[in-house]
Amino acid sequence: MHSKPIYYEEPYQRTLQAVVTSITKKGIVLDKTICYPEGGGQAGDRGTIAGKPLLDTIKDDDHTIYHQVENPDFSVGDTVDIVLDWEHRYHYMQMHTAQHVASGLLFHHFSIGTVSVHQGERVLTIETDRKEIPLTVCYALEDLVNQSVREAKPVSYEVHTQQSAQALDLRRSIKVEGDGVRLVVVEDIDTVACGGLHVANTKEIDLFHYEGQEMIRGHVRLIFTIGAIAREEIRGKERIVEQLGALFSSPVEELVETASKAVTQASSDKSALKKCNERLALLELEKRIAGAPGEKGTPVVLWEVEEGLSLKDIGKAATAFENLALCAVQQNGEQVLWLIALVGKAEFLLDFPKQRQNLLSTIAGKGGGKPPLYQGVGTGEGLILLKTFKDLLV
Ligand SMILES: [Zn+2]
Known part of the structure; x- marks a missing residue:
């Protein structure tokens, strides 16, 4: 028996009482759940079930959701309390929504396609279809995403038939088969078919920060941080710059020049020595x-x-x-x-x-x-x- 997923109707619900329907090697199956299973680049939920640590939530090919609980001491038929690790879940909801906004803006403003995405513990990465993306575009994208945060765009859902969804000619091909296609709509910005969890409004992304880029499979992969982690990254780098300034006894704006001179001097001292x-x-x-x-x-x-x-x-x-x-x-x-x-x-x-x-x-x-x-x-x-x-x- 499959768990009824409550997370789509109530993505902000943090606790739930459920009944254990089976206990398998893959994990615990419940009659209903608020735990999102790993998929679509989004991590599985963690938290506790009946007070025992929930290490991960996964889904198998036939869509059964397994809760991987450490040392479960309950039996089939027991009613258990699920408590989500909300910080973990909310981080992924923010990051996932930011990814839709960023990929939508990249596509509509810069004609840059998204090839793959990864939502990590700290960073969001978007593999694009480009070999080169200038810094000006990266900063323009950062500004546009932060503008959408200020403009507080609602995020809503539509359920379509395969035919009506295909007719919308979305930027991303629809990966699910059959009817009941779930579309995620970020107002004025992006619509794609997605089975993930998102925040209800772009204002909850809080802050979107461009961290840099790297090459992967011949494509530019853009790296971003979101919200509190973005702030932490920015402040961390500011502290490093300050410390280097103190180390080189240099005002920050002259730091690169001072450090370059010091490197040249050290190299000539080394050869003299x-x-x-x-x-x-x-x-x-x-x-x-x-x-x-x-x-x-x-x-x-x-x-x-x-x-x-x-x-x-x-x-x-x-x-x-x-x-x-x-x-x-x-x-x-x-x-x-x-x-x-x-x-x-x-x-x-x-x-x-x-x-x-x-x-x-x-x-x-x-x-x-x-x-x-x-x-x-x-x-x-x-x-x-x-x-x-x-x-x-x-
Ligand atoms: Zn999504």
Whole structure:
């Protein structure tokens, strides 16, 4: 037995007493209900039934409405109280009505069609039939929808035969079969066949806000917020702008310019710092080469690199010398970064590919490279690698 839907006659009714007619795996079936089942882009109702949480309301192919109740403790034949999560329901009624108004205005004022819609917890999205929609059109649409809010247009229903509904040549094709086609009429703005729930007057949309757009399936999808959520979004963004203004010590109207300058400055500081670090690595390496013992005329440098210098910069510096055998490690807790440079004649002192295993096994190391630089990472004591490197030199 199907539940009698009370929500069409009384979309504002928040409570109802109903009788449980069956309890199935899909959910509870009642003799009548105010709970709207998910469909047409609108979410299913939530709330409580006999005090137990109603998690969702769904409808199956044969139009049976199932109430998904958490841990129901009632039996078939019991009379139960339904209490809607009104905030949730009303949000969707507002959003759904706003969607009709927006799609109607897009079609009649801008000849832009609606391909699909989605009503979310926070945002309403309308997938259009366009590849491009300029910002001026988006703002003009926002103004027109808000104008309809101020003008308080009534939303009403008409029941038509399939033939009389088809004859109206509506912007959206009629998806239901047979007679008894339910048309939703937003006065002066839009008429479509729809089985969803709407507010009674456009003034209840309260506020319509354009949030932005994205591309989907080659179409522009417009993103909007409605009512209290729209206000929350606008205020949230205002606070972010204020905080950025304070962070950059800039009046809001100069914020973009100030931030752009700061980004450019940071980038040039970064490249200056990079040059300083490279220069520092070179000077430190020069100092060590000057005091290093030689092996067949090639200086040998074993280096425990202090914090603040980078092995990458040291590797780059090493290639500036004619002959150099360098093994450098940098301890970072248990982790050891290692660098071996065999520049010029140093390649005759150590055959890295051949000794790789002997060297890296001391620190369970990984990594490699190509002449004259090899580097990687390991664990344990970097000093052992330095000693092994020295022992392996021929
Ligand atoms: Zn609708």
